Amino acid sequence: MRRYFYLGVLLTISFSSCKKYLDIVPDNIPTIDNAFTLRNEAEKYLYTCYSYLPKDGDPTYNIGYMAGDEVWIPYDQREFGPNAWQIARGSQNAADPYADAWSSRRGGGGPQNNQGVGFYGLFTGIRNCNIFLENVKNPAKVLDLRQDERERWIAEVQFLKAYYHFYLLRMYGPIPLVKTNIDISAPENDVRVKRAPFDECVTYITSLLDSSAAVLPVIIGDRGSELGRITKPIALAVKAKVLLMAASPLFNGNSDYSSFKDQDGVNLFNAGYDANKWKLAAEAAKAAIESATAAGFKLYEFPVTAFKLSDTTKRQMSIRNALTERWNSEHVWANPNSLAAEGLQRNAMARINTNIGVGTARQQLSVPIKIAEQFYTVNGVPINEDKTLNFNNKYTLRTAIRRERFHVKQGYTTARLNFDREPRFYADLGFDGGVWYKYDSPTSSDSATYVLEGKSVQLAGANNYGWYNETGYFIKKVVDWNMASTSSNISYRAYPWPQIRLADLYLMYAEALNETLSSPNAEVFDYINRVRQRAGLLDVQKAWTDYSSNPTKFGNQAGMREIIHQERLIELAFEGSRYWDILRWKKATEMFNQNITGWSVSQGTEQEYYKVRTIYPQSFIAPRDYLWPIRTYDITVNPKLTQNPGW
The missing domain is CATH 1.25.40.890 (Serine Threonine Protein Phosphatase 5, Tetratricopeptide repeat)
Structure with missing residues (x-):
């Protein structure tokens, strides 16, 4: 064997x-x-x-998943309530810290086990x-x-x-x-x-x-x-x-x-x-x-397939499978000690057909609107910089036309925010009206395939206690495309969690090299553009020159730093990287003191559903929250230890 x-x-x-x-x-x-x-x-x-x-393939144990602002879950926490989420909600403490890797208390936890059975x-x-x-x-x-x-x-x-x-x-x-x-x-x-x-x-x-x-x-x-x-x-x-x-x-x-x-x-x-x-x-x-x-090792590209797929969907499959395809060419370190199995995929998966039961696609991992807004436009620049596309009306309604059918169901009305976005937006996110292609597509192609319908009166809507999406944005990226559903069976194909992808290394090098220069050189551009090219985007230089309202942004260290930071947040979205990056960049005071918002998911009509609502007023106290507290008891036992500032 x-x-x-x-x-x-x-x-x-x-x-x-x-x-x-x-x-x-x-x-x-x-x-x-x-x-x-x-x-x-x-x-x-x-x-x-x-x-x-670390068991990073399980959101219960992946601190970066739940301690920041990238992923939210319903307050009900039905059978799923990672203790790290209490950190995102401002409940960290020194008496009995959440996600405590020091004294190994307060593990994965959950509403039924708030004390946990030990962390790592x-x-x-x-x-x-x-x-x-x-x-x-x-x-x-x-x-x-x-x-x-x-x-x-x-x-x-x-x-x-x-x-x-x-x-x-x-x-x-x-x-x-x-x-x-x-x-x-x-x-x-x-x-x-x-x-x-x-x-x-x-x-x-x-x-x-x-x-x-x-x-x-x-x-x-x-x-x-x-x-x-x-x-x-x-x-x-x-x-x-x-x-x-x-x-x-x-x-x-x-x-x-x-x-x-x-x-x-x-x-x-x-x-x-x-x-x-x-x-x-x-x-x-x-x-x-x-x-x-x-x-x-090399950046993953979706191979030739017998399926009838548009170039649009093939690009999305290159992006999605860079994470989920087992042992693929991009996984510098895949960690089979932590399989991305049902614990992650089932809690991310949307109900996109009637074969998928309520408990087999729980839809709980929700993406705040600000994270959806972080992805670039189709031109490869931030939505607030694109001088050719107007996103001032990003929360208003618009109906998809034929040429958009591989992103949004033709004739479906959804938010303007969901149109004219880069390929990673559609590869990573599910949303009301969004196409969700997978292996068992009823047409064996990406034409007339699965579509997520997310209003409360629809299949993927917020109509089941605790098993619903709180914001209206679902994490498609982490669900392997081999997920299959029939009237008698649901299956998720587990994959070893990629701790480090080659794309991560490229962006690490671009970031560090940029910091050593007064202005970025060709090598900085080369490594970030490699990642952008796989994502189907123009090079940084051309995208900003032709489409940005700040066309010279990439020409200096500070501007390029901002571009590299956003590129990391997009490319490594929903992999547990964002939280640690924001901490080390010392940007948490800015990023983690914003409201967590989403659509009005309990509503059944377009006009009511597409109203932005505040879900939680997130709070981050600096410098205290940048470092974990050492449990007070441990300091009492070992007086040689010094507590971290603010705790």
């Missing part, structure tokens, strides 16, 4: 064996010794180290990595392990240890660096570890990534059994992410943290701005791109 790393047999047998195995491991030294006597037992411990990878427990994950490294680095242990395997496993676990530190650093800022395993019998003072300065954390994490990248394979040789294991391109891509974060305004020259010190008076942040951090980030992103390219 073929197997993927963490999929199939490993997921159901080996992985569960790891968890049972570890139930008897933690602090029993003889048992630990037994774990590293034979290769098979050590391999189980390797799987355990992998098991702490990343310090526990780091401890297991240290135990593994301590033992496998010892040549007297695991004597039947080949040397090449030993070196590779060590490199994989060094990566995992680095990634778990990075995940915590992104949330909490300065963290304790757990470089070696602390013995359970160690003196109390040794167990109480204090937070290391931010720059020291970055240096330690990147050094681990460098060490692992030097050993890891460039590609997976045995794709039948090892897909999902860490490779050199993955390690270099994460290093680029770490350095990009470190170079960004939240952590580079942020005066808000100038007086933030530990109990010994040590500054936890360098208050000065360091331009060289952008240079390091650019170099790291370029190295990651070169490694990924050498490994054969």
Whole structure:
């Protein structure tokens, strides 16, 4: 039987064996010794180290999905209520923090389980990595392990240890660096570890990534059994992410943290701005791109198909499948530890035909209107800049004509906001009157195919308690086009969650390189234009010159920065990236203090449905909300810890 790393047999047998195995491991030294006597037992411990990878394919656990302003859900929270959503609603606290990766409390949660059963427990994950490294680095242990395997496993676990530190650093800022395993019998003072300065954390994490990248394979040789294991391109891509974060305004020259010190008076942040951090980030992103390219990664394009599809739909399929097509050419790091299965797809899917029951397409993941407005016009510029298209009347009604039939059902009346938009708007979003093509189209083509009808008296309308779309915009992007529905069966094809796509690396490089220049050069334009070209858009230079009311915007660093930021928000929409980007750009005060709005989805007529209503007045308190609080109890237990500002 073929197997993927963490999929199939490993997921159901080996992985569960790891968890049972570890139930008897933690602090029993003889048992630990037994774990590293034979290769098979050590391999189980390797799987355990992998098991702490974030479950970003599940919106219950993907903090970036629910803690910001990109996705909203009904207040009823019927069978789905991620605790991170309480952060978006301003309920974060230090007594019992939501989505707590530090002390692993308040996990996915939900209305029926608000206390949760633990989040990622990343310090526990780091401890297991240290135990593994301590033992496998010892040549007297695991004597039947080949040397090449030993070196590779060590490199994989060094990566995992680095990634778990990075995940915590992104949330909490300065963290304790757990470089070696602390013995359970160690003196109390040794167990109480204090937070290391931010720059020291970055240096330690990147050094681990460098060490692992030097050993890891460039590609997976045995794709039948090892897909999902860490490779050199993955390690270099994460290093680029770490350095990009470190170079960004939240952590580079942020005066808000100038007086933030530990109990010994040590500054936890360098208050000065360091331009060289952008240079390091650019170099790291370029190295990651070169490694990924050498490994054969490229931007995904929808292949030739026997289906009768318009060029319009083929372009949308290239955009949609760049996320959902399993192990495709763009997935530098696909994480099968987190499958994008029904937990994501069912909560995003709209009822677009009568075969789809209420519980099998729950429609709960809703997109605020401001996110729909963020996508470009068909000319590739923001809707408030397009000098050839008038969006001043964006909330008024308009009826689709024949040439628009692959975007909006011909003859259907919907908001002007839904017309004349770029291909990613139609690929990513479902909306009232919008076409939703998928594999089982009744016509085997994109002509006369599925259409979403979203008013309250219609199939996808807000007419079921808790299972409805709160804003009138649905997330089509995350639903694999192989989703099939018949009168007797509904099926969603799961896919490993793409932690890093090549498009992300291109935009990271363009952003970092732009920050090192007084004005963008050809290389900055090249990498952002690669992403735009796949999206069916004109190059930045031509789009802004010909269509923008600010035609010279791209010619200076500040203008290009704004363009790159918006390009990231669009290209990586609904992948959990927006929240972290807005934080590191230090734009949360602006972006997360706006009202969450949507259409009047409980209404049944066009005139009533297309009235904008305020759903929630979102609030973000700076600088407090930029960093997670450390649980008060943890600070009481370890007085060497210093709480984050404002908490």
